[in-house]
Amino acid sequence: MHFDTLAIQAAHQSDPTGAIIPPIHLSTKFERDAETYEPVGGHMYSRASNPNRDAFEKALAQLEGGAVGMAFGSGQAATMTLFQALRPGDHVIVPRQAYFSTPLLLEQVFHPWGLTYTRVEMSDLDAVQAAIHENTRVIWTETPSNPLLTMTDLLLISQMAHEAGAIVVCDNTWATPVLQRPLDLNCDVVMHSTTKYLGGHSDVLGGALVFKDPNHELALRVRQIQQLGGAVPSPFDCWLLLRGIKTLGVRVRAQQATAQALAEFLDGHPSVEKVYYPGLDSHPQRALVKQQMNGPGAMLSFGVKGGTAEALRVCGHLKLFIRATSLGGTESLIEHRATVEGIHTNAPDNLLRVSVGLEHAEDLIADLDQALKKI
Incomplete structure (x- = not known):
């Protein structure tokens, strides 16, 4: 399908009432069956899952060509959760040209916690290769970069990372899946500040991660932290993001x-x-x-x-x-x-x-x- 068709189809939710636009599920808790005691609709507590959040996560995964999406209360919450899913002693490579708060988060929060990082010019492939250590777990990319719009060759960076046993995360906020699909270029994870183009109307705060492999150790750990930590968007936020996807x-x-x-x-x-x-x-x-x-x-x-x-x-x-x-x-x-x-x-x-x-x-x-x- 062309992207516009995919966006409409991915954002559409069927509703038992036949409503074309789905309701906002504000309930924080969900009923269990009298006999099996299983959740009636598959949901137990809104921190762990919610119908509106599930729908948004599935829609964004489809748009990016990924297997699983995970929504967060902000782009920084998504970034923070991914770094938190790593272990003290792990090493991250980040670009010199990046969203200002990404390296700030590493320096002020995760470096004292035990995560090490190196900043490089991502367009310089030799510099990237030289920065890879035995404990490098993630190469974080952002392309086009903020604010000088420098490009990163995602295919080559992904090849270098995978040869070293690391994964590549691409901040795709500026390009959006309309213009660039990093998972098709062998990246492993896509990050979005959904506050920006996905929401599209300057009225909702959010973030998301999309994983190519739903069973990757990092994906499982991120989902665990998302559900335990609860840095998730509200049902209304997810409803607004689904609306924004349709016109993306x-x-x-x-x-x-x-x-x-x-x-x-x-x-x-x-x-x-x-x-x-x-x-x-x-x-x-x-x-x-x-x-x-x-x-x-x-x-x-x-x-x-x-x-x-x-x-x-x-x-x-x-x-x-x-x-x-x-x-x-x-x-x-x-x-x-x-x-x-x-x-x-x-x-x-x-x-x-x-x-x-x-x-x-x-x-x-x-x-x-x-x-x-x-x-």
Whole structure:
């Protein structure tokens, strides 16, 4: 099936009442049979399982081509649970360019607990190979990267990891399964901040992991921690995420088309120093983008000519872009990444990160143009 058909079919739940849109199951507990004392509907307690969460987990697994999905209360809860499923003394490789809180979680929470990690430039395969140790259990990838949209060759990284007895986790939040399916590229686990494109409307917080092998030791351990720890989304959150899945393909492709137009406009603007977008021919890994993805996505970054002051001045003069930190919603957002990340940032001081929404491309271009003329 084409993705849009798959999304509708995967997100649809049959209901005994015949309702096309399923109800939200708010009950925290479920009845047992009088004779067998088994749960009547397969559920016992909502921390362990819930009809809405089960439906969302199954739908996302289908979209990513995986065997089992697991939903969490946030993207960071999903990341944290995967790291927690490892053992003290295990080693993780993470990219230098990554969602800011991922290495922060390793440094502040798991390194004191006994997990070791190495940060590398994931586009440098020799550096990745050199960082693999005997105790390396996970290579964590994020592609395209945040915020410079660097690509990671998932096929080659997966080959290197598997030869060393490690697994590959791919943060696929920016690409979504519309544009990239890491499990088809030999990765073992896909991570999502479902807050972003999967929810799609900036009104639900969530995260998820999708495993290729449901019986892998790590998958079983993650499920155990999910059920025991209870860092799970509410039934309403899962209901909203299922709703978001239905329009995922349509939204992402429309946002991507606008992002391409914005990137091309910015690429020729006299006040712009550099544009970071995988859809431009000038992107240094354009061949890998075409090989690995179905499209370049709806995120872009650009550096204005100048520094922090000039970048913040552009933000201040924008009228349609909202100055906020997140991505994947219907509204276009812009942020000065270095300010958001603070003193530990690796982002250039003139860099602005853009999440392209569903506004008309011409209006967004006009807004950027008038703001850039004021620096």
